[in-house]
Amino acid sequence: EDKVVQSPLSLVVHEGDTVTLNCSYEVTNFRSLLWYKQEKKAPTFLFMLTSSGIEKKSGRLSSILDKKELSSILNITATQTGDSAIYLCAGEAMNRDDKIIFGKGTRLHILP
């Protein structure tokens, strides 16, 4: 059965710290891995990763995929209180009709 596992499930750090969130996946006919940020309401898209070893960056956030290890990390540098959220990782399969499988998320809390 396909699955996506995130770790840690919860993380508390101080403002200014750097954090690394982990995601491992077992997805048949894997196509891509996606990261979303969820604050109070809807998840918002962060990154889609399809190629191994190529880092994607957006401001203080970056992510990379390792297809050999079936994993991805999301890094946030110089964290701010506004980074407090649930970060969701999801794996997508290549077949038509296949859905995105979400992990349980990492709840990140940034202390001022």
Added chain:
Amino acid sequence: NAGVTQTPKFRVLKTGQSMTLLCAQDMNHEYMYWYRQDPGMGLRLIHYSVGEGTTAKGEVPDGYNVSRLKKQNFLLGLESAAPSQTSVYFCASSYSTGTSYTFGSGTRLTVV
């Protein structure tokens, strides 16, 4: 620039009552999805649709029905609500596979 709109935003039902949740998107997306989100469980797929007039079961379809009579709308029905269906429901849409999802802002449903 509405994106994905869900109605209602909140609802309280009594056990055994029925209701319909509406999801509307204005992005001409082919694919639409209904997820439920429970504490510690991540996002779980209920039903999805790959185009107008089509529907398919996801991971947790029991107790729910869906319809996609128009491309822009995806309805989720609860025929006889149960307390186990207390959850936050998210609708999402995507242009195709291999593209990111756009989420609605969620419906918080409580069944008492």
